[in-house]
Amino acid sequence: MNPGHHYYSHSINPSPIEGEITVLFSGEGQPRSLHKMGPTIHDYYLIHTVLSGQGEFNVRDQRYRCNAGDTFIIFPGELFSYQADEHQPWQYVWIAFVGHGAAALMDSIGISRDDPVITGSPNPNIREYYSRLHSCFQSDSLPELSNLESGGWVRLLFQQLGLAKRRLEAANPPAVSLIDHTMKQAIQFLTLQFSQTISIEHMSNVLGYHRTHLCKLFKQTTGLSPMQYLLKIRMERAEQLLTTPMTIDQVASSVGFGDALYFSRKFRKWRGQSPSEYRKTLRNVPQRS
Known part of the structure; x- marks a missing residue:
């Protein structure tokens, strides 16, 4: 005892x-x-x-x-x-x-x-x-x-x-939990669906918000519109994929662009280089021993 x-x-x-x-x-x-x-x-x-x-x-x-x-x-x-x-x-x-x-x-x-x-x-x-x-x-x-x-x-x-x-x-839900939860859902939706053709109207319906109201809340929370945030996700993912042996067409398709030329224009505007130029830059970066 x-x-x-x-x-x-x-x-x-x-x-x-x-x-x-x-x-x-x-x-x-x-x-x-x-x-x-x-x-x-x-x-x-x-x-x-x-x-x-x-x-x-x-x-x-x-x-x-x-x-x-x-x-x-x-x-x-x-x-x-x-x-x-x-x-x-x-x-x-x-x-x-x-x-x-x-x-x-x-x-x-x-x-x-x-x-x-x-x-x-x-x-x-x-x-x-x-x-x-x-x-x-x-x-x-x-x-x-x-x-x-x-x-x-x-x-x-x-x-x-x-x-x-x-x-x-x-x-005992916190006072702002509904908005926070909705924004987390919206961000999760874009993060998981970025490789697909995305409609903000469809996302708004899924989350139960009017498109205009959802876009306003999203901009207040992230500083970006839903489409700007989607582009950011796609371009950051494209940067990762350009380090692999995938072709430009394959990279474009993997991040939600059916047209590789349109993808290249968007990427140049994002990075200041075409996808091919960006890939060459990576190859020329000295490797640390």
């Missing part, structure tokens, strides 16, 4: 294998009144989900009051502390993990160092995922199989945390 807890259970990965996500250990505990951890720093990610009671999580000069259903995330290298409530000390479950894909995974589910708490009641399956993670390191299976099993459960856990985060954001 951990002296600071009414109840404490801890399981460690006996043979962690380096990978995208590797669970190091997991546990469950019910600390005593005012039990405190830190201030300290870890070199791994540590996630706690509160099952009952209350406590306080402190990081980056911010204090977060956490209740049942809330999850708080500790990032590597961050100075933190947390403490159980005096009258209703919390009970929580936790996992620690590392991996070269951990940062991108946290970002994909909307968790950051500046926003490390998910509030509200998550799917009850989350408790089951923690339990499975906890028990898989206590089985008699081979260590590599325990790693494989823990990797599956932790991804299901992250998926549920991501859904909880999305529900929270949907319930």
Whole structure:
């Protein structure tokens, strides 16, 4: 029994294998009144989900009051502390993990160092995922199989945390989120479709905006009209393709121009050189040793 807890259970990965996500250990505990951890720093990610009671999580000069259903995330290298409530000390479950894909995974589910708490009641399956993670390191299976099993459960856990985060954001959208979201969609549309024949009218209809209004918002956001932005994408991509053995016709077609002569005129206006001249310039650039 951990002296600071009414109840404490801890399981460690006996043979962690380096990978995208590797669970190091997991546990469950019910600390005593005012039990405190830190201030300290870890070199791994540590996630706690509160099952009952209350406590306080402190990081980056911010204090977060956490209740049942809330999850708080500790990032590597961050100075933190947390403490159980005096009258209703919390009970929580936790996992620690590392991996070269951990940062991108946290970002994909909307968790950051500046926003490390998910509030509200998550799917009850989350408790089951923690339990499975906890028990898989206590089985008699081979260590590599325990790693494989823990990797599956932790991804299901992250998926549920991501859904909880999305529900929270949907319930509390920022005032400018609709415009920002629309502009991101417009930029994404042009970025993905630049090699096709693009109609601003079609893009406007897809995004649910009148063409004139969308163009105005786009210009305010990027400083360019949609067509100017599209040309920028196409020309920058053409510059990249001109470093390859592709012919000028092939480059033109790849960036959305059916007429290579028209493409060459646009490129000259963009770069001050024809595509052929630009390619020769690249070949004459001295290579660094």
